[in-house]
Amino acid sequence: xxxxVVTANRLDDGAVxxxxxxxxxxxxLDAALVARDDATExxxxxxxxxxxxxxxxxxxxxxxxDGPKGRLASHIKERIRATGPTVRLDLGxxxxxxxxxxxxxxxL
Amino acid sequence: MPLVKDDALxxxxxxxxxxxxxxxxxxxVVSLERWLNERDVLASRNGALGVVLTSHETPEQxxxxxxxxxxxxxxxxxxxxxxxxSHARKxxxxxxxxGELRAVGNVLRDQFLFMQRxxxxxxxxxxxxxxxxxxxxxxxxxVAYQSAAxxxxxxxxxxxxxxxxx
Amino acid sequence: xxxYDEFDHTLVAERVTQFRDQVRRRVAGELTEDEFKxxxxxxxxxxxxxxxxxxxxxxxxxxxxxQMRRLAHIARVYDKGYGHFTTxxxxxxxxxxxxxxxxxxxxxxxxxxHAIQTSGNCIRNVTADQFAGVAADEIDDPRVYAExxxxxxxxxxxxxxLPRKFKIAITGAPxxxxxxxxxxxxxxxxxxxxxxxxxxxxxxGGQGRTPMIGHVVRGFLPVPDLLTYLDAVLRVYNQLGRRDxxxxxxxKILVHETGVDEFTRLVEEEFAAMSRESPQVLPGGExxxxxxxxxxxxxRDLREAAPTLDLALATDxxxxxxxxxxxxxxxxxxxxxVTISLKPIGGIPGDASAEEMEAVADLAERFSFSEIRVTHxxxxxxxxxAKENLHAVWQGLKAAGLATPNVGLVTDIIACPGLDYCNxxxxxxxxxxxxxxxxxxxxxxxxxxxxxxxxxSGCINACGHHHVGHIGILGVDKKGIEHYxxxxxxxxTETAALGDxxxxxxxxxxxxxxxxxxxxVYLEQRRDGERFLETYRRVGLAPFKEKLxxxx
Numbered sequence: 061x062x063x064x065v066v067t068a069n070r071l072d073d074g075a076v077x078x079x080x081x082x083x084x085x086x087x088x089l090d091a092a093l094v095a096r097d098d099a100t101e102x103x104x105x106x107x108x109x110x111x112x113x114x115x116x117x118x119x120x121x122x123x124x125x126d127g128p129k130g131r132l133a134s135h136i137k138e139r140i141r142a143t144g145p146t147v148r149l150d151l152g153x154x155x156x157x158x159x160x161x162x163x164x165x166x167x168l
Numbered sequence: 169m170p171l172v173k174d175d176a177l178x179x180x181x182x183x184x185x186x187x188x189x190x191x192x193x194x195x196x197v198v199s200l201e202r203w204l205n206e207r208d209v210l211a212s213r214n215g216a217l218g219v220v221l222t223s224h225e226t227p228e229q230x231x232x233x234x235x236x237x238x239x240x241x242x243x244x245x246x247x248x249x250x251x252x253x254s255h256a257r258k259x260x261x262x263x264x265x266x267g268e269l270r271a272v273g274n275v276l277r278d279q280f281l282f283m284q285r286x287x288x289x290x291x292x293x294x295x296x297x298x299x300x301x302x303x304x305x306x307x308x309x310x311v312a313y314q315s316a317a318x319x320x321x322x323x324x325x326x327x328x329x330x331x332x333x334x
Numbered sequence: 335x336x337x338y339d340e341f342d343h344t345l346v347a348e349r350v351t352q353f354r355d356q357v358r359r360r361v362a363g364e365l366t367e368d369e370f371k372x373x374x375x376x377x378x379x380x381x382x383x384x385x386x387x388x389x390x391x392x393x394x395x396x397x398x399x400x401q402m403r404r405l406a407h408i409a410r411v412y413d414k415g416y417g418h419f420t421t422x423x424x425x426x427x428x429x430x431x432x433x434x435x436x437x438x439x440x441x442x443x444x445x446x447x448h449a450i451q452t453s454g455n456c457i458r459n460v461t462a463d464q465f466a467g468v469a470a471d472e473i474d475d476p477r478v479y480a481e482x483x484x485x486x487x488x489x490x491x492x493x494x495x496l497p498r499k500f501k502i503a504i505t506g507a508p509x510x511x512x513x514x515x516x517x518x519x520x521x522x523x524x525x526x527x528x529x530x531x532x533x534x535x536x537x538x539g540g541q542g543r544t545p546m547i548g549h550v551v552r553g554f555l556p557v558p559d560l561l562t563y564l565d566a567v568l569r570v571y572n573q574l575g576r577r578d579x580x581x582x583x584x585x586k587i588l589v590h591e592t593g594v595d596e597f598t599r600l601v602e603e604e605f606a607a608m609s610r611e612s613p614q615v616l617p618g619g620e621x622x623x624x625x626x627x628x629x630x631x632x633x634r635d636l637r638e639a640a641p642t643l644d645l646a647l648a649t650d651x652x653x654x655x656x657x658x659x660x661x662x663x664x665x666x667x668x669x670x671x672v673t674i675s676l677k678p679i680g681g682i683p684g685d686a687s688a689e690e691m692e693a694v695a696d697l698a699e700r701f702s703f704s705e706i707r708v709t710h711x712x713x714x715x716x717x718x719x720a721k722e723n724l725h726a727v728w729q730g731l732k733a734a735g736l737a738t739p740n741v742g743l744v745t746d747i748i749a750c751p752g753l754d755y756c757n758x759x760x761x762x763x764x765x766x767x768x769x770x771x772x773x774x775x776x777x778x779x780x781x782x783x784x785x786x787x788x789x790x791s792g793c794i795n796a797c798g799h800h801h802v803g804h805i806g807i808l809g810v811d812k813k814g815i816e817h818y819x820x821x822x823x824x825x826x827t828e829t830a831a832l833g834d835x836x837x838x839x840x841x842x843x844x845x846x847x848x849x850x851x852x853x854x855v856y857l858e859q860r861r862d863g864e865r866f867l868e869t870y871r872r873v874g875l876a877p878f879k880e881k882l883x884x885x886x
Contacts, residue, residue, distance in 0.1 A: 069381055069385075071360075071361070071432065072361075072431060072432055072433060073385060073386070073431045073432065074381050074382070074384070074385040074386040074431075074432070075384070075385060076383070076384060111367070114360075114361065114363050117367050117381060118367060118381075134814070135814055136753065136811075136814060136815075136816065137383070137753060137759075140383060140753055140754060140762075141383050141384065144384060145384070145754040145755055145764075146754055146762065146765060147682055147754050147762075147764045147765055147768065148682075148754075151384075151414055151429075152384050167815065167816065167841070167842050167843060226573070247372075247495070248372055248455065248495050249495065249577060250455075250492075250493070250494065250495025250496060250572060251572060251573055251577075253491065253492040253493075253494075253495070253572070254492055254569050254572045254573050255573075257492055257612075261611045261612050262607060262611055276369070278356065278369075278373055279494075279495075281491070282489075282491040282492075282494055283491075285491035286491050286492055308348060308351070308352045308355075309345065309348045309349065309352065309489060310344060310345075310348060311341050311342075311344050311345035311348070313341075313345070313485040313486055313488050313489070313490075314486050314490055314491070314561070314565075314614065315612055315614055316491050316492065316612075317612075322614075323341035323342075323345075323485065324485075324614075324617065324620050326341070327339070327341070327619075327620060327623065328617050328619050328620060331619055331623075332619075
């Protein structure tokens with residue numbers, strides 16, 4: 061089974077957001093609305109309405125997986141979008157959370 | 169579709185004639201292909217004649233016939249295809265075309281000034297276009313750094329004038 | 335440096351107003367994203383992974399201390415306290431809000447700066463030798479012509495919707511510090527038999543997916559014909575450049591597919607026609623007007639030897655190490671050019687905090703006639719420092735954490751933002767740079783290795799110039815895992831060359847080891863006094879390849 065969520069960037073500040081229930085948008089991947097298999101059409105329709113309402117820009121589907129530490133985007137690019145620059149842990153969504161600040165290449 | 173011309177929004181009185189459409193009276197615009205295929209018929213009819221060039225057709229293809237046309241339309245298939253800017257300048261500056269040079273296709277006000285500077289003097293715009301927005305677009309940038317078909321005085325020329333008169 | 339007159343001020347102010355209106359229309363729903371995107375790109379505004387990114391032009395890399403202070407202010411007020419200096423001598427802000435960008439641009443306009451044409455399929459910010467005007471080896475000052483080209487290219491009505499982006503670089507010296515052979519147009523100042531200055535015109539170089547070294551289409555172009563000739567090249571490209579395939583749209587592909595001789599003929603034919611119908615001959619008065627802005631500052635009458643400097647060099651080893659890496663010859667006796675490394679060990683190449691920008695502005699005001707340069711290697715330059723002040727400059731840099739003595743060495747790495755920020759990237763660049771930097775942190779080892787240019791790009795667009803790195807590293811995506819392809823022997827200078835691919839790509843964890851192996855092979859193979867590039871050219875790929883893939 062594949063799980064997908066809809067992501068986009070907010071029009072006003074470009075921040076990464078995910079489509080949540082009732083057409084809301086959230087910055088938190090865990091709070092996103094998940095479509096199982098290919099039941100993605102209603103989600104994209106909802107997202108296109110938000111484009112028309114000028115809330116978000118260029119929505120698209122991403123694959124996600126549920127793991128022991130919560131939900132994770134499948135692709136590395138989406139994992140970086142979901143957290144922030146891996147070289148500036150003080151910036152992006154990860155800011156304020158505790159974590160390693162070691163400047164080392166770690167594969168994601 | 170409406171036209172912006174001479175600072176006014178006007179109705180187009182030209183008929184765009186498809187390649188297989190029967191000939192009619194009055195001013196008509198034909199494709200380059202139809203002109204090349206039927207030039208004798210088209211040249212001998214009464215009524216003004218115009219031609220439309222797509223962005224991959226060049227001014228050189230009509231350079232020898234320009235006195236036949238009172239209208240040349242250059243098509244922007246999308247506004248990001250900028251070939252017609254060069255074609256317009258060549259029609260005006262190289263081949264001396266004095267008739268109406270009309271921008272057709274994906275013609276938006278954000279490119280209005282560029283088009284005008286390259287020699288276009290008529291613009292086919294979407295239904296419901298607000299004229300005042302278009303007119304504002306021509307005055308948004310008053311400085312020209314480079315010479316073009318509109319022969320506006322460039323900043324460089326004005327600086328030289330200021331030097332020589334002071 | 336150049337100062338805006340009323341025309342320049344008016345144009346930039348009008349462009350800000352125009353962009354403010356475009357943003358308003360976007361937010362009000364009068365423009366769709368598809369319509370707005372080319373407009374915002376033409377004003378340097380991208381939408382990247384985490385936020386909008388604004389690229390601000392630093393024309394030909396020249397900045398005043400006053401402008402640098404404004405850049406710091408913008409970093410604090412509109413961004414998150416820092417900026418990123420790029421390989422095109424620009425600065426990028428990573429976190430601006432859409433509706434604040436017009437205000438940001440207004441603040442830039444106040445200090446005679448803008449973001450015009452820092453993106454989009456138009457003529458981009460012209461780049462130049464970062465030592466322009468102060469280099470000992472210069473034929474003529476390229477800044478004069480770079481400024482003329484800046485103005486000519488700004489809102490060019492005919493060339494704002496080209497098949498693809500268009501980059502022009504200019505150098506005034508035979509030693510090419512502007513990489514003119516890998517630009518759409520490269521201009522190199524030369525003199526003809528009558529000793530008049532002019533340009534050698536090189537067209538069709540470039541990096542990206544299909545890297546190519548440019549071809550000389552005109553051996554000597556007289557100065558007055560510069561703009562007409564550029565118009566002719568651009569017109570040929572605008573009409574004939576491919577628009578059917580984004581990957582084949584750059585002028586290098588047109589030159590390649592048309593053939594250099596035929597392309598040159600088309601340009602010369604267009605140039606002859608334009609010279610008749612719409613010449614833009616550079617008037618001597620305008621040249622003199624612009625040249626006047628680039629007159630040398632009020633240098634003191636100094637002797638070339640500086641005893642206080644010699645004493646400091648003899649007694650302070652750390653200073654001497656920094657001096658060896660960072661100081662270049664100046665044409666004025668008693669003066670030197672200082673390159674400030676933005677590559678601290680383990681840091682992010684090209685990033686500077688607001689505080690660091692202000693520290694550099696302070697030092698420029700005190701010691702370098704308030705002038706600063708940005709280099710395409712993502713460093714900064716104080717172009718006019720009296721030798722007797724070098725020690726004080728070094729102390730100032732040290733206090734600001736900006737005295738890393740690694741310019742030109744293995745840790746002076748070029749890296750694009752990569753997948754940490756960029757929407758186009760396939761892999762991260764910065765963490766690779768950081769790890770290599772830490773591995774080679776030992777200064778004695780770096781000096782022993784000598785000049786070695788490592789350049790890293792996170793995708794085939796090659797913003798990190800990997801094709802012309804002595805060691806080039808290109809990030810690729812292999813089934814969702816970051817991998818890195820390594821090239822050797824690239825060179826961006828007057829002896830330009832594209833690197834050779836060593837073999838299969840390495841995983842992220844293995845890249846630093848691979849670089850270590852490459853350096854070890856070089857040290858083993860090198861003869862007395864040979865730089866890495868010289869050794870590589872002599873021994874070729876084989877010994878490197880053998881060691882790199884020995885255990886596979």
